[in-house]
Amino acid sequence: MRHGDKINNLGRKKAHRESLLSNLTCALIQHKRIVTTLAKAKALRVYAEPLITKAKKNETHQRRVVFSYLQDKAAVTELFSTIAEKIAGRPGGYTRVIKLGTRPGDNAEMAMIELVDFNEVYGKAKTEKKEGAKRTRRAGGSRKKAADTTAPEATATPEAPATEAPEATEQQPS
Numbered sequence: 001m002r003h004g005d006k007i008n009n010l011g012r013k014k015a016h017r018e019s020l021l022s023n024l025t026c027a028l029i030q031h032k033r034i035v036t037t038l039a040k041a042k043a044l045r046v047y048a049e050p051l052i053t054k055a056k057k058n059e060t061h062q063r064r065v066v067f068s069y070l071q072d073k074a075a076v077t078e079l080f081s082t083i084a085e086k087i088a089g090r091p092g093g094y095t096r097v098i099k100l101g102t103r104p105g106d107n108a109e110m111a112m113i114e115l116v117d118f119n120e121v122y123g124k125a126k127t128e129k130k131e132g133a134k135r136t137r138r139a140g141g142s143r144k145k146a147a148d149t150t151a152p153e154a155t156a157t158p159e160a161p162a163t164e165a166p167e168a169t170e171q172q173p174s
Contacts, residue, residue, distance in 0.1 A: 008043045021047040026075040028095075029083065033114030041097045041111040052094045055084040086117040 010017055020040070025048045027034050036044070051069055054062045058080055067076050087094055093116065100110040116122075 008039060010039060010043060022070055022072075024048075025051065026070055026072045028113060028115070029070075029075045029079050032118040033112055035100065035110060035112050037103075038097070038099060038109040038111040041113040044113055045095050045097060049092065049094055052079065052083065052087060053092070055079045056088060058084060083115065083117075087115075090117065 010020065012020065021044060024034065024036065024040065024044045028044065028048060051066050054066050063076060063080060066079065067073070070076055070079075096114050096116050096119070098112045098114070100112055102108065103110050
């Protein structure tokens, strides 16, 4: 019985699980986002975030501790240089798990795990929202849209005859 056992064993023995999580963490560090199963992504988040926290202190001891988990010099160098600079001000929550649906072959739940500070799409959305005006769901906005839709129709009518003329010339040579 596994009462109170909070670790997800992922159907593997300890050595195999540690190796899997180490390799997934190295791939996450090098590519900034990876696609894997939902269970592996959630286990990877628990494994990788403390290592990323250790990268905030750029000391020899912290590098050695992280290297003992990852066993990949390139990943450790990337973590302590590029990633550590971007996450310096963040108190935690360095990764984001996004569900992608199920895999066609075995119906496994798939997820994308990514480093939060390396996704420009979400970063831009936050800045645009702050700069933009307050949005409401009032009917007054629909009037504005109605006025805008009439203007493009007026410009679309002169273009319609121009597109019909080449069709007529194409039919004559055939």
